[in-house]
Amino acid sequence: MQQELRFATFNVCNLALPGTKYYEDQIPYSAEEYDAKITWIAQQLDRLDADVIGLQEIFSQQALSDVLAKTQKYRHAQQLGFDPDPDADHLTPSVAMITRLPVLAGATVFRDLPHQLAITLPGVAHPVTHFTRPILHAQIEAAPGLAVDVFVCHLKSKLPDYRNDLDDELPDQTGIAMLRSLIRRGTDALGLRHLLSDIKQVQRKPIVVMGDFNDVADAIPTQMVMGLGKYPLNGVDDRLFESYRIQSRRDVLRDVGYTHIHDNSYETIDHILVSEEFNPGSPSALGEVVEVMYLNDHMVFRQAYASDHGLVLARILLHEQTVEPASDD
Template sequence: MQQELRFASFNVCNLALPGMKYYDDQIPYSSEEYDVKINWIAQQLDRLDADVIGLQEIFSQDALKDVLAKTQNYRDAQLIGFDPDPLTDHLTPSVALISRLPVSPGAVIYTELPNNLSVTLPGVHHPVSRFTRPILHATIEIAPDLLTHVFVCHLKSKLPDYRNDNNDDHPDQAGIAMLRSLIRRGTDALGLRTLLSNVNKKKRLPIIVMGDFNDVASAIPTQMVMGLGKYPLDGIDDRLFESYRIQSRRDALRDVGYTHVHDGIYETIDHILVSEEFNPASRAAIGEVAEVMYLNDHMTFKQPQASDHGLVLVRILLHGKSLPDTTSSGMPDVPLA
């Protein structure tokens, strides 16, 4: 008998407490604006009715708790998240995970790039050795004795990375700023791919990665996360697959998927990636991505409380198969702060 699982990714757009200064160029929410905001997010969560939801642009876990209290379906769900570091030069939004499925102990955050990875940006003297926004990693029991790794990410945006202290006389400062952002996004992608390879070495489990990639699926940073150029070794394939492209019930007549609009261009930059265990074309499949849906009607009306991103919902059908020896999660010994 098949079991259906529902995973979703949701960039909520700047969830912060009323009066909280989250960006220098943004006016903090009033109490009234905050109430409208958290009610709208709560409605979207109930509309998704997903088992596991990855969220981005969370400035306050207390605000997210207020959201869950407004829902019908997630008041008793497990919330995993962390507040941004208030001691940093500028406040950076965080990610979070909501699960109605059991979450194994030992969920972690990654702030530092793995394996001593670092890069130098044009015009910047100090190398970058941290993710732009931390990566969240949890192990979730999706069926009895069947665990899966779940990662929630938010890669660097395309917003040009201008530096006020840059005295370079190069004529195209805008181009240099865009290049910095591209390098940062690529570095985030490489760091995330390294994390995925590391957990596979510790313990082979299915993997789901979801979040705001700030790029389309065919872009190099996204494909780096997916494992561009990798091929199965010893019968094991550690590449990831974009759920939209492998869904078994894709309907071209209603193919209107997009999650972001910028300068009149409709793009899908929020993705849910899955390992071969959920790819129906794989001999190792224990389930399949049955359908991918985009909830984006709110983007047409542009209400102030609404997100500027569409929501991604993936339906996965388990086939009743199980993986051998899945009792260990293979989590690193870094507890969630």
């Protein structure tokens, strides 16, 4: 009997407790605004009906717990995540994961870049040695005898990275600030790629990476995470594949795959990447991505409590020989 797995990614847009000032230029939620927001998020989670969901822009794990309490399908799901560092100069949103499948290994948070990576930014004295937002990893039991390593990420945005240098005499400080953001996003991507290569060299298990990449699939940072141009090393193919592009049931009549709108430009910057084990074109496939769906109607109406990102859902069908038969006991 074939088994379906459903993975989803969802940038909820600034989930914070009422009265909490999460950004300097944002007014905290009132009790009424908070209730409207968590109710809406809960409704979207139930619509997804996914087994594992990666979330971004979580300022409070308690707020996420309040969301799950309002759902019909996730009240008993496991919640994995962490609150932003309260001692930091400013709050930075974190990522989280909710799963209805068993967790085989506790959540691991990667804050520092692996392999002692240190990348220098223009005009900045100290090199970057940590992820813009920590990466979350957990090993999920997708089926009896089948473990999947799941990563949730949120790479640096395209928002210019100003460093109090607008009064400098150098020309085009905005361009330099944009370059810093690009380098930081590339640094996040490189660090994540190292984590993925490391884990694939140790154990041959399927990998799913999902999150807000703040870039399209063809952009260099996204391609870095995927391992573009890499070839099997020591017989291990640790490249990833964009699930939308390898799905086996693509319906061109409803092909409206965008997750973000900026300056009237529709683009997909939220992705679900899978390893060769879920690529239908791979001889090592244990299953295949059969369909990728985008839930984005809310972006047109732009309600205050709704997210400014679309949701992505990937349906994966495991091959019959992958699923162990149920015990008669």
